[in-house]
Each structure stands twice: as structure tokens, then as C-alpha cells.
Amino acid sequence: MIFKESETLPGGTEVDIYEFAGDPTKDLAIYKTKKTPLQRVEGGERTVEGYISGVGKLRIGKPDGTYITFYVGGGNLKELQVDVEIGQTMQWIADKNSILVGYEVCLPPYEPGRFTDLEY
Numbered sequence: 420m421i422f423k424e425s426e427t428l429p430g431g432t433e434v435d436i437y438e439f440a441g442d443p444t445k446d447l448a449i450y451k452t453k454k455t456p457l458q459r460v461e462g463g464e465r466t467v468e469g470y471i472s473g474v475g476k477l478r479i480g481k482p483d484g485t486y487i488t489f490y491v492g493g494g495n496l497k498e499l500q501v502d503v504e505i506g507q508t509m510q511w512i513a514d515k516n517s518i519l520v521g522y523e524v525c526l527p528p529y530e531p532g533r534f535t536d537l538e539y
Contacts, residue, residue: 420437420438420439420440420447421437421438421439421440422435422436422437423436423437423438423446424436428450428455428456429456429536429539430452430454430455430456430539431452431453432450432451432452432453432454432455432456433450433451433452434448434449434450435448435449435450436448436529437449438528443528444526444527444528445524445525445526445527445528446524446525446528446529447522447523447524448522448523448525448529449471449520449521449522450511450519450520450521450522450523451518451519451520452511452513452518452519452521453512453513453518453519454510454511454512454513455509455510455511455512456510456536456537456538456539457508457509457510457536457537457538457539458508458509458510458534458535458536458537459506459507459508459534459535459537460503460504460505460506460507460508460509460533460534461505461532461533461534461535462505462532462533463505463525463526463527463529463533464526464527465502465524465525465526466502466503466504466523466524466525466526466533467500467501467502467503467523467524467526468499468500468501468502468503468509468511468521468522468523469499469500469501469521469522469523469524470489470491470492470496470498470499470500470519470521471520471521471522472492472519472520473491473492473513473514473517473518473519473520473521474491474492474493474495474513474514474517474519475490475491475492475511475512475513475514475517475519476488476489476490476491476511476512477489477491477499477501477509477510477511477521478508478509478510478512479501479503479507479508479509480507480508480509481506481507482506482507489501491519492514492517492519493514508537
């Protein structure tokens with residue numbers, strides 16, 4: 420892994436961005452958050468969301484208005500890796516006294532316009 424940069428998203432989510440050494444087809448973002456922006460996936464071949472630590476949930480909204488919620492940490496899932504498809508929304512929300520740490524793999528690497536922020 421090769422570290423590229425750090426940034427802070429609206430709402431305070433801290434993100435560290437990495438390249439895969441010798442593999443320009445994807446990139447990795449590791450984030451720490453109380454709550455990520457609600458985002459809709461607009462493009463890319465594959466977007467993978469994964470859980471590292473903390474207690475909270477990942478909500479994925481489908482275009483038909485239904486949701487899938489994955490509860491992580493504590494007495495819930497200890498591992499999570501899920502693909503989020505184009506047209507779906509996603510948002511990580513930590514429990515009151517927790518910080519969630521997770522990751523996102525983008526194939527191809529992230530470019531502006533891949534996600535639309537719907538709310539913070």
C-alpha cells in the first residue's frame with residue numbers, strides 16, 4: 420500500500436487514501452467517523468464497503484426505497500464486506516459513544532462524480 424493523502428469530509432469524517440502498489444485498477448480509503456455523508460453511487464465498476472472497528476451500522480438504500488441495514492461491532496457482526504451498486508445509497512452511522520473505522524475500495528480508483536452527497 421502507498422499512502423496518497425488525508426482529507427476531512429463535510430461532517431467531520433477523516434479519510435486516508437491509499438494506492439495498491441503495482442495495481443492501478445483500484446484504490447483504498449480508510450475512514451474514521453461518527454457519521455458519513457449519505458451518498459449515492461453514481462459510477463465505477465465496483466464499490467466495496469468494509470468494517471474494521473467500532474459499533475454502529477451501515478445503511479444501504481435501494482432505488483425502490485427499501486433499505487438493508489448491517490449492524491457491526493459489539494454483539495453484532497464482527498466482519499463485513501459488501502458491494503454497493505450504482506444507484507444505491509450508503510451511510511455509516513456510529514453508536515452514540517463510538518467511532519466507526521471502515522474502508523472503501525473503488526474499482527477503478529475514485530474520481531470526482533463517482534458519488535453524490537445527499538446529506539451530511
